[in-house]
Amino acid sequence: MNLSTLFHTSNPLLLPLHSIPSTRSQAVLARFSVGGDVAIEGKNLNFSITTKQGKLAPILQDCSLRIPSGQLWMLLGPNGCGKSTLLKILAGLLNPTSGTLSVKRPRSFVFQNPDHQVVMPTVEADVAFGLGKFNLTDDEVRSRVSKALDAVGMVNYIKRPVQTLSGGQKQRVAIAGALAEACKVLLLDELTTFLDEKDQFGVIKAVKNSLSASGEITALWVTHRLEELEFADGAFYMENGRIVKQGGGASIMGFIRARQSSYINQINS
Numbered sequence: 201m202n203l204s205t206l207f208h209t210s211n212p213l214l215l216p217l218h219s220i221p222s223t224r225s226q227a228v229l230a231r232f233s234v235g236g237d238v239a240i241e242g243k244n245l246n247f248s249i250t251t252k253q254g255k256l257a258p259i260l261q262d263c264s265l266r267i268p269s270g271q272l273w274m275l276l277g278p279n280g281c282g283k284s285t286l287l288k289i290l291a292g293l294l295n296p297t298s299g300t301l302s303v304k305r306p307r308s309f310v311f312q313n314p315d316h317q318v319v320m321p322t323v324e325a326d327v328a329f330g331l332g333k334f335n336l337t338d339d340e341v342r343s344r345v346s347k348a349l350d351a352v353g354m355v356n357y358i359k360r361p362v363q364t365l366s367g368g369q370k371q372r373v374a375i376a377g378a379l380a381e382a383c384k385v386l387l388l389d390e391l392t393t394f395l396d397e398k399d400q401f402g403v404i405k406a407v408k409n410s411l412s413a414s415g416e417i418t419a420l421w422v423t424h425r426l427e428e429l430e431f432a433d434g435a436f437y438m439e440n441g442r443i444v445k446q447g448g449g450a451s452i453m454g455f456i457r458a459r460q461s462s463y464i465n466q467i468n469s
């Protein structure tokens with residue numbers, strides 16, 4: 201099931217971050233259209249929370265990013281640097297405090313834990329769940345479900361009860377739910393964190409296949425796993441709520457490895 205179906209709303213109160221009092225009253229949020237070749241564009245995005253003491257605490261500061269259509273980009277950075285918050289803003293699940301944002305629609309958010317998302321009794325029912333709103337015939341629903349499952353390599357599992365699937369298979373079903381809804385932008389939050397290598401690469405392959413099969417889906421993938429950069433068209437690296445580096449996968453990998461060496465040297469000195 202695509203959770204955007206459940207949380208398809210501009211109301212952040214339904215989301216896990218609902219307890220954050222935002223400063224939306226101060227927001228200066230301009231919206232503009234993304235051009236044909238750009239799927240995601242954010243300029244100077246800021247997001248702050250109000251602490252219990254009534255002070256403003258910045259979570260994101262001046263984040264700007266631009267992702268061409270049809271590409272897979274990755275977002276990396278240390279724990280707590282703001283990756284998930286930025287992803288939720290791009291998904292429309294949180295509103296930025298200020299900045300401008302445009303993301304092609306429909307867009308879908310896939311969560312780290314597939315058990316929060318794949319909840320219908322069978323694979324078929326789960327992928328079909330979000331299609332109710334489109335007024336499709338039964339044949340059209342069946343065709344969309346089967347095409348989406350094919351793109352993620354899960355078509356042979358169509359009748360399977362979801363509780364019999366591995367974590368990676370559930371992630372692929374969650375992605376299929378988004379594809380069935382014809383999403384243009386996939387926002388993927390640490391999909392592979394809990395997966396072994398086989399499931400990890402199954403999920404990466406599913407995303408790559410989905411992008412190449414459609415030619416117009418764009419994905420932003422949050423990860424801690426450096427080896428996944430090999431599959432990226434480009435990547436962003438964040439620290440302390442800011443995007444501090446962007447570039448090709450190899451260049452971001454080099455940048456992170458240099459950072460890691462410097463930490464190791466500090467520990468050993």
Ligand SMILES: Nc1ncnc2c1ncn2[C@@H]1O[C@H](COP(=O)(O)OP(=O)(O)OP(=O)(O)O)[C@@H](O)[C@H]1O
Pocket residue numbers: 216217218219220249259277278279280281282283284285286
């Ligand atoms: N509900 C909340 N209340 C207060 N602060 C929050 C809340 N959710 C997130 N934060 C803070 O916002 C910052 C960014 O969190 P976020 O989850 O975006 O980081 P992240 O880079 O995705 O981290 P991780 O890699 O650990 O998942 C962190 O300092 C976090 O503590």
